[in-house]
Amino acid sequence: MNDTILIVEDEPKIARLIADYLSKSGYASDHIDHGNAVMEWLAEQTPMLVLLDLMLPGTDGLTLCRQIRERYPALPVIMLTARVEEVDRLLGLELGADDYICKPFSPREVVARVKAVLRRTHGAAGAETELAEEERLVLDEDGWRALAGGQDLGLTAVEFQLLKVMMQSPGRIFSRDQLMDHMYRDHRIVSERTVDSHVKKLRRKIADIWPERDIIRSVYGVGYKYQPEE
Incomplete structure (x- = not known):
């Protein structure tokens, strides 16, 4: 494995912008603009992560993601898409993408999501600088407590489970249905509200301790995500 992030994107301006921001964050990158060239490239090199556009000339992103999963099951893949209707498929286990980002997006958001996925899949290879104690959000799973800067948030069991699920996958967007499945294991019927x-x-409980931080974010029309600050 090398330290390169592979950008598979047929729009040159978007690819250059992502590459520039990755470079500023210390990541090398390579670029492919045609779907038919991806698997051949991967046969010769193993990147840290693949940023994979959904709509490509030649082999499309969904097909490529499946092929990557079959041949390189440990290689992280983040999908880039402008098609909101594909969100459920991208989040589904059958496709195997580690995360997805909807266009238009901020290049800073791309870098943050890359770091989050690398933390989950490569540990220290994608880790950020250790936060000071007063800036850390810690889960005490034995005591069903969440501590923000050492202070107990006073969460209910459902709130704790909700936070735990999102913290396990920083940057990943969870739909309301997915969160309901994790919050209520007895599959009771509850509304999105x-x-x-x-x-x-x-x-609100997090804001009571950290009023300046917004780490639980809503994504219009999709759901919610836990986004730790850089």
Whole structure:
């Protein structure tokens, strides 16, 4: 494995912008603009991560993601898409993408999501500088507590489970249905407004300790994500 991030994107301006921001964050990158060239490139080199556009000339991104998963199951893949209707498929286990980003996007957001996925998959290779104690959000799973800067947030069991699920995958967007499945293991019927209510209470409790930080973010029309600050 090398330290390169492979950018598979047929729009040159977008590819250059992502590459520039990755470079500023210390990551090398390579670029492919045609789907038919990806698997041949991967046969010769193994990058740290693949940023894979959904709509490509030649082999499309969905097909490529499946092929990558079959041949290189440990290689992280982040999908880039302008098609909101593909969100459920991108998040699904059958496709195997580690995360996805909807266009248009901020290049800073791309870098943050790359770091988050690398933390999950490569450990220290993608880790950020250790936060000071007063800046850390820590889960005490034995005591079902969440500590923000050492202070107990006073979460309910459902709020704790909600936060735990999102913290396990920083930067990943969870739909309300996915969060409901994790929050209520007995599969009771609840409305999306119930999820929104729990998220609102969770954010309020975090804001009581960290009023300047916004680490639980809503994504319009999709759901919620935990986004630790850089």
